[in-house]
Amino acid sequence: MALFHVRMDVRIPHDLDPDQRAQIVAREKDYSQRLQRSGKWRHIWRIVGQYSNISVFDVDSADELHEILWNLPLFAYMEIDILPLTRHGSDIRAQTEHTGVSAGPAGA
Amino acid sequence: MALFHVRMDVRIPHDLDPDQRAQIVAREKDYSQRLQRSGKWRHIWRIVGQYSNISVFDVDSADELHEILWNLPLFAYMEIDILPLTRHGSDIRAQTEHTGVSAGPAGA
Amino acid sequence: MALFHVRMDVRIPHDLDPDQRAQIVAREKDYSQRLQRSGKWRHIWRIVGQYSNISVFDVDSADELHEILWNLPLFAYMEIDILPLTRHGSDIRAQTEHTGVSAGPAGA
């Protein structure tokens, strides 16, 4: 299992046809919700005042994350930034609960 | 209730006394874990390969977040970056579960 | 109550229809003035020589701020930058006047 922090900034061109835009956005929502239900798209938050989200993915591998992102209906209109995550040494939750690695060094 | 995304990058000077450093790091861990248990420091992840964390806070107000961060034992040695979060329109969880606002616009 | 500092930089495409542009700008002015009268959009200043403003919002929550910004008539043509604010320890005004938190640390 692998955790990734992903920020997506949406940049849809102003001259995109409104119907096409609405369809893509609807497919994006459906795609995201299916992955949320599967447990792979574990968190999604809107950044206040931005057409952007912060998400956390819990996938089998970086390869699987790539397949998911590459097929986002809005992929062509996004800037995506990825940070691989691991368990923090100060995290109070039992390690097996999310990444399976032994507790690393503590401190912020 | 208010959600904030916080990135903390730790920059401890190389010439800090090792004992002092160990004490500060230990106090930081204790401080963080108390806030995690209270539910206010909801998530903490280590960024792979970095002396940095990504955290999500669930606090009563931005004022409370400031009090928490300002009193971090490592505060003087950190660069902190904050993003206010809100519910994403595609989030499958019921709204009342985390922010209490009505569902906003969907799409990534 | 929550205070937010917001900078808005307007980037209207040169080829937007002039009538459409005039309508959006007029709606933006009306929208802003209604929120100013309600007390939520507490300050708005023009940055000299820029098609940009600096604003201070006094809202119930970050969620409410998001609703306000997301519905700005010019939202699609703006870059928005947000900083959460809190009371400064050197502020001479009584705390209850604006944020309700106890006085924090002093110094610039």
Add this chain to the structure above:
Amino acid sequence: MALFHVRMDVRIPHDLDPDQRAQIVAREKDYSQRLQRSGKWRHIWRIVGQYSNISVFDVDSADELHEILWNLPLFAYMEIDILPLTRHGSDIRAQTEHTGVSAGPAGA
């Protein structure tokens, strides 16, 4: 009258003598509060999670602003960023109340 938006980021070296530091910070607070009472330092807010403030000055001239900033007790330890402000065309307050210029163009 002239309005200026000023952001001050404080960078006190870690090895500054604690007594000297406390004295400078105390003088800074006193200096700031005297200017707030005179009406010249009109607003001061703490940025959440940062050793930084956002201030608005209402001075006779840029020359006076320079005298004020140059003599800040913490001046040598600050990064200062300045934006001249003017009345926004959508501001609902009567013009004479703060800058005296005629209402400029509206829109965000």
Add this chain to the structure above:
Amino acid sequence: MALFHVRMDVRIPHDLDPDQRAQIVAREKDYSQRLQRSGKWRHIWRIVGQYSNISVFDVDSADELHEILWNLPLFAYMEIDILPLTRHGSDIRAQTEHTGVSAGPAGA
């Protein structure tokens, strides 16, 4: 009196109609020269190899500077960067000659 340092970078879209472009540039020249004759646009230099200028304005207030810049015929096609200036403590000219403030601290 107030001195401002202004850098203007011109970014005219490649597809602007050549006649319209020529008219705007001619109006810009006329506008600039009238302000130079009035003494308000005190200096204008071309940056070598750039479609950019460095200018110094000597105006009654930041408000007046804003009125001047906002009405530049090329305003919509410019990026503008402003620095407020004051007398330098090493300047050999008598203070009354340009800003009227007392001589400030010396040194570069």
Add this chain to the structure above:
Amino acid sequence: MALFHVRMDVRIPHDLDPDQRAQIVAREKDYSQRLQRSGKWRHIWRIVGQYSNISVFDVDSADELHEILWNLPLFAYMEIDILPLTRHGSDIRAQTEHTGVSAGPAGA
């Protein structure tokens, strides 16, 4: 299996004791070579003219990569930048040879 592209920029303080420095650098070399022999540190190149390297790691998980990097003898003196990699759709090598994912989209 997971592939990661890692850039390491070394910033050893000028005043570090030369013997201590030599010891750390020797331990770093030994540590790197053991991981190269295990197959986990698959590539290491020096960037011409820089005290920096470009490396490719082939590890079981991002968690394992973190353990490896966090324990580098030079970790405290490095800036590290990480990119997760996956198979390129134009790669001529059989997929099973390195990542095990099905061939993704082609094109650069």
Add this chain to the structure above:
Amino acid sequence: MALFHVRMDVRIPHDLDPDQRAQIVAREKDYSQRLQRSGKWRHIWRIVGQYSNISVFDVDSADELHEILWNLPLFAYMEIDILPLTRHGSDIRAQTEHTGVSAGPAGA
């Protein structure tokens, strides 16, 4: 022989004709695979979540690298960033295997 690290970020305009786009991408794949078979394009990896690749070229000279890159079918739509590489002093492989230079200084 000379080794170069190349990052290519693809930025195809949204309004490019889909057939033309498909043809260019197909020619790019063919061009890349011929060079991979010749041994000159030694590695190509996809960056997870990005329309970008990381490649390593093993060519006779920088001149030859330029000829290869300049003739990429997608060249007009790419941002390319190049780092010359050399053997790392900690690399466990025999020097003659890839660059032919004597082993340089060790350490990361």
Add this chain to the structure above:
Amino acid sequence: MALFHVRMDVRIPHDLDPDQRAQIVAREKDYSQRLQRSGKWRHIWRIVGQYSNISVFDVDSADELHEILWNLPLFAYMEIDILPLTRHGSDIRAQTEHTGVSAGPAGA
């Protein structure tokens, strides 16, 4: 004759001996005023709120400018940024007055 726009940002280390600092600053002032009297350092302004100046030099050549800057008493503690200037096509002053070149293209 050649005109250069120079911005100097002064960064004196906090631990420099105060007497040494005062001596260097005094020599800097003397050096600057001699060059102002010679006509080579034509303008010097303080940037409001910054330990920085904007200057204009009128020298025989870039070589002479280098000699002047390299010998500034504060040179070791400055960041210097240089822009070569030429006559602007909209400048109302006769060309011979300052650079001697024929009037170039007009427009901002």
Add this chain to the structure above:
Amino acid sequence: MALFHVRMDVRIPHDLDPDQRAQIVAREKDYSQRLQRSGKWRHIWRIVGQYSNISVFDVDSADELHEILWNLPLFAYMEIDILPLTRHGSDIRAQTEHTGVSAGPAGA
């Protein structure tokens, strides 16, 4: 005589008419070669993998450099970055050979 280092990055819009583009590029080559023969455009190199060049100009003045650059057939499609050069104190060539200034300080 004055030496200038110039970097030119070419950004021709994708939708420029191919014939017009070919004509401009041909005129650019002719213009450049005439200036090379005159001795004013002393060096021109292609940056590997970039539609960019590094050039060195040897002109009478910055004014002349501006005239040359402003009239480049590709000027409207270029980003240009300029550094004035002078003789290096370690240069082994006799000073009169290129800039005429006395040897300055040595060291890199």
Add this chain to the structure above:
Amino acid sequence: MALFHVRMDVRIPHDLDPDQRAQIVAREKDYSQRLQRSGKWRHIWRIVGQYSNISVFDVDSADELHEILWNLPLFAYMEIDILPLTRHGSDIRAQTEHTGVSAGPAGA
């Protein structure tokens, strides 16, 4: 043969012993001049107003360039930026004179 454009910015710490500093700078000058005489360090210019140089190297390989730079007496105190160069299609000199590659594409 391979051409490389190298920019070196010197950042000697203020507290380096003056004698040690003078020795390193003298060794640097000697080292540079020997390489200039060998023809490998083909050009060296001082950037006006900066403790920086622009150099062009003509070496057998990137590996040789690395050996040269890594052994610069000032290496530990420099930031170095490298661009590989190739013949420009508009260069009027015969190709064999400097890189030996066939003439590439013309245009700036």
